[in-house]
Amino acid sequence: MITTSTIEISQERQNEAEEQIRELHKTVDYNTIEYPIEVIVNKFIEEENGKTELFIPDYQREFAWDEIRQSKFIESILLGLPIPAIYVADNSEELLEENNLETEDLGRWEIIDGTQRIRTLARFINQELRLQGLEKLTKLEGFLFSDLPLARQRRFKRASIRIIELTEDTDEETRRNLFERINSGSVELNAMEKRRGIRRGKFLDLLDKLAKNTKFLELCSFSEAQIKYKDPQEYILRFFAFLNNYDNGYESFIKKNITDFLDEYLEETNQITSDKILEMEKEFNQMLNFVERYFPNGFYQENKTGKKPVTRIKFESLSVGIALALRENLNLKPTSNALSLLYSKEFNDYTKGDASSSKVKVLRRINYVKSMLLGE
Known part of the structure; x- marks a missing residue:
């Protein structure tokens, strides 16, 4: 921790600070x-x-x-x-x-x-x-x-x-x-709501559009409160961020800094072309169709009181793993053993607790889903 006894501010640093203030000062009329x-x-x-x-x-x-x-x-x-x-x-x-x-x-x-x-x-x-x-x-x-x-x-x-x-x-x-x-x-203002205020663009518009997809909402079993606080948009952002950074091994993913990782991806992706937006929408829908066809309970699990909404970590693990498998085999027909992954001990171990805190864990749980579906 920096204290007044551990740091001295020189006149040179004061001058540099003043120059920076003048440079970045915004005139608000x-x-x-x-x-x-x-x-x-x-x-x-x-x-x-x-x-x-x-x-x-x-x-x-x-x-x-x-x-x-x-x-x-x-x-x-x-x-x-x-x-x-x-x-x-x-x-x-x-x-x-x-x-x-x-x-x-x-x-x-x-x-x-x-x-x-x-x-x-x-x-x-x-x-x-x-x-x-x-x-x-x-x-x-x-x-x-x-x-x-x-x-x-x-x-x-x-x-x-x-x-x-x-x-x-x-x-x-x-x-x-x-x-x-x-x-x-x-x-009261969560990360996704803040992003809507400061990072407008084509990609954020796509998130809003896909978040209204009834198939997506049903497969995730979102509550009204989750929809109100933009959780669907957050889930979709995570899907694309982890899917499209998979090949680079999540170089920009910093331990315990998921917010910065998502913010940077959103800002970069807002600049892409309309054609790329259409490709992303198509891939998202292909993933949803696969889940609807092969997973009777969608992304959620049943418990004694009914549907248990899927967590962010489990959603991104399943959705990204499925999308990566479909990239290798668009006509993929998984075995019954592969479809049991949602209830497997390995999957639950990989996705419980603070499973998103490191890129090693992110890769491990996504690769588990991908490998299970491809029979690797």
């Missing part, structure tokens, strides 16, 4: 605005030419707050407690093509941070949220917005929230960097 809650909600729900002025970009997360957390946010407003600012960005003409937007999107506000709060406000005012689990205003338990006295409704809608607006002069990189930094300390 922004406005600070105070808007009443009623105006914010109207901008979020009222459409003009089929679009709202305040919108949630596709890289943002789904609605994640439960009703107790939503209620506590409303309680904070009613108590007059400070509310964090909402960050938005003005759509500029330069960003239209990059974000697949149209001319009609100019001037709209893209929500960078604050989607959960804005959705909660809209739900409450629109009679969709019944207050519950309140800590201070316990007399409001079970209230809808319309149950508040009329004067209190008016005061609530007049309460203002600060909005930080990044102007049209703020570039896309700065916006995405702000999104990453705002959420980097959040326990």
Whole structure:
């Protein structure tokens, strides 16, 4: 550990640090605005030419707050407690093509941070949220917005929230960097959700598309919570990352650093051609068809309570091993012994616990599946 007693900062290092700050400093052009809650909600729900002025970009997360957390946010407003600012960005003409937007999107506000709060406000005012689990205003338990006295409704809608607006002069990189930094300390935003905010591209679009494949969802037996938190996209990303780095022996895979490995692969693969995207989609579907045909329970296992969703480690082991076997023999017809691998002691040993912590273990479990299917 570095302490003040073990390191000295020279004047030269100070000058170098200052030079680096100046070089990498991003000029963020922004406005600070105070808007009443009623105006914010109207901008979020009222459409003009089929679009709202305040919108949630596709890289943002789904609605994640439960009703107790939503209620506590409303309680904070009613108590007059400070509310964090909402960050938005003005759509500029330069960003239209990059974000697949149209001319009609100019001037709209893209929500960078604050989607959960804005959705909660809209739900409450629109009679969709019944207050519950309140800590201070316990007399409001079970209230809808319309149950508040009329004067209190008016005061609530007049309460203002600060909005930080990044102007049209703020570039896309700065916006995405702000999104990453705002959420980097959040326990609610998982790695896959962060990737959606800062690494858009053709490959990430493919992940979103494949994650809606009903066959894939059924074979993995994902829960609603897993789908909500983008686990399907994470599984598919792992499939392609481990499949397409197999030949190089996972050179870039660092022990206990799976997140960096996946991030780097995603960023690189976002640059590939549309033809390559189609090839990847085809190979993914071939793997799914094989699983559907030869594994009655898909990727999951049955237990006393029903289906047991497959873990990430077991999914990537099976899916990548199958895909590699199919690359050698597209018409592969495995033996009954090979198909029992899912329940074998070896497979369970290779995929239990922290089995993804080293590239040696990754290769061992994937090779086991591949070899079993090919009868090697």
